[in-house]
Amino acid sequence: MKALVFDKNGLQNLKLTDYQDPETKPNEVLIRVKMAGVNPIDYYTVERLKVKPIPHIPGVEFVGEVVKVGGYVKNIDVGDRVTIYGKIFDGTCDMCMSGYETVCRNGGRIGVDVNGGMAEYIAVEGKYVFKLPKEYSWELGSSLTVTALTAYHALKEAELRPSQTLVVFGASGNTGQFLVQLGKKFGAKVIAVSRKNWLKELGVDLVVDYSEVEEKVKEFTNGKMADVVVNSLGEQFWDKSFSVVGVRGKLVTFGTLLGANAKIDLSQLYSKHISILGVNRGNRKDFVELLDLCKDCKVKTWKVFKLEEGREALEGLFSKERDGRIFISI
Ligand SMILES: NC(=O)c1ccc[n+]([C@@H]2O[C@H](COP(=O)([O-])OP(=O)(O)OC[C@H]3O[C@@H](n4cnc5c(N)ncnc54)[C@H](OP(=O)(O)O)[C@@H]3O)[C@@H](O)[C@H]2O)c1
Numbered sequence: 351m352k353a354l355v356f357d358k359n360g361l362q363n364l365k366l367t368d369y370q371d372p373e374t375k376p377n378e379v380l381i382r383v384k385m386a387g388v389n390p391i392d393y394y395t396v397e398r399l400k401v402k403p404i405p406h407i408p409g410v411e412f413v414g415e416v417v418k419v420g421g422y423v424k425n426i427d428v429g430d431r432v433t434i435y436g437k438i439f440d441g442t443c444d445m446c447m448s449g450y451e452t453v454c455r456n457g458g459r460i461g462v463d464v465n466g467g468m469a470e471y472i473a474v475e476g477k478y479v480f481k482l483p484k485e486y487s488w489e490l491g492s493s494l495t496v497t498a499l500t501a502y503h504a505l506k507e508a509e510l511r512p513s514q515t516l517v518v519f520g521a522s523g524n525t526g527q528f529l530v531q532l533g534k535k536f537g538a539k540v541i542a543v544s545r546k547n548w549l550k551e552l553g554v555d556l557v558v559d560y561s562e563v564e565e566k567v568k569e570f571t572n573g574k575m576a577d578v579v580v581n582s583l584g585e586q587f588w589d590k591s592f593s594v595v596g597v598r599g600k601l602v603t604f605g606t607l608l609g610a611n612a613k614i615d616l617s618q619l620y621s622k623h624i625s626i627l628g629v630n631r632g633n634r635k636d637f638v639e640l641l642d643l644c645k646d647c648k649v650k651t652w653k654v655f656k657l658e659e660g661r662e663a664l665e666g667l668f669s670k671e672r673d674g675r676i677f678i679s680i
């Protein structure tokens with residue numbers, strides 16, 4: 351089969367290559383991949399993460415059609431359109447037992463710790479494979495495994511409630527697009543912090559620029575400030591994001607796109623009863639709920655690349671012209 355493969359870290363080493371066809375074990379499903387969503391994690395995977403196996407096929411987020419089903423797998427048939435839950439879990443540790451597969455003590459990530467979906471075919475254990483409801487296009491479907499799941503889990507963990515105010519930094523980004531739409535589904539008022547003006551099309555109540563976020567959030571909330579703030583950009587906007595959290599509010603993070611070192615004024619933290627929450631991807635239960643909840647979600651696409659353009663697709667993540675999601679059609 352054709353696959354994007356690298357044999358040592360570095361984007362320059364990512365090449366379209368002939369790779370041995372995956373075998374399908376009795377507990378596995380063979381998927382003909384149709385589309386992969388491109389995420390920062392794919393870029394980090396190629397550039398610097400320690401991966402297995404080497405040579406490695408990246409791709410944490412993908413959808414496709416089932417072409418073969420191992421004998422032990424029930425509920426999945428040849429021809430099904432499928433998506434995957436992408437966190438590897440053992441099902442036996444205390445975290446898995448309490449429904450937190452996303453932080454399984456013996457866990458990993460499909461696309462990092464085993465080969466991913468930037469290939470024509472992938473064999474995946476049946477427990478990770480879920481039927482894609484008919485409402486999902488390939489693009490929306492390949493925005494579930496990482497992008498929408500992380501957004502949904504973050505809002506659940508923050509216990510966002512109807513009529514509360516949610517502020518999302520980097521709202522036009524992959525996770526941002528889903529945070530704002532899911533925030534509306536939770537019944538919240540949503541403020542998008544973004545350099546783009548099309549966020550209104552995703553149903554947000556207010557779009558503000560990074561430079562004016564404090565005054566605009568203050569005005570919008572009559573001085574109460576936000577109940578939940580999501581900052582996956584990290585350091586660069588940490589102070590700004592902290593400054594718009596209101597009394598008993600929560601600041602949620604799952605990423606450090608623009609730096610990982612943040613300072614915090616502890617006196618502000620305790621005097622306002624603020625909580626800081628770190629979250630990571632999401633659980634299987636979240637994934638099943640999301641499949642049902644996000645059927646009418648929208649995805650703003652910037653570009654769809656071909657498999658042989660994998661390098662350009664990954665580089666596009668950091669392009670100044672980028673205006674929405676990047677996909678690879680396979
Ligand atoms: N832990 C997890 O499970 C998990 C899951 C998903 C993502 N993440 C992490 O979360 C972070 C965000 O992921 P994402 O996929 O949403 O990223 P993304 O699609 O690249 O979005 C980032 C957004 O940040 C805004 N931004 C502001 N200043 C920027 C700058 N100087 N350079 C680039 N972007 C800038 C842009 O939005 P505007 O144009 O709207 O300003 C951009 O669209 C990444 O670090 C990612 O690795 C972690």
Ligand SMILES: [Zn+2]
Binds near residue numbers: 457
């Ligand atoms: Zn576990």
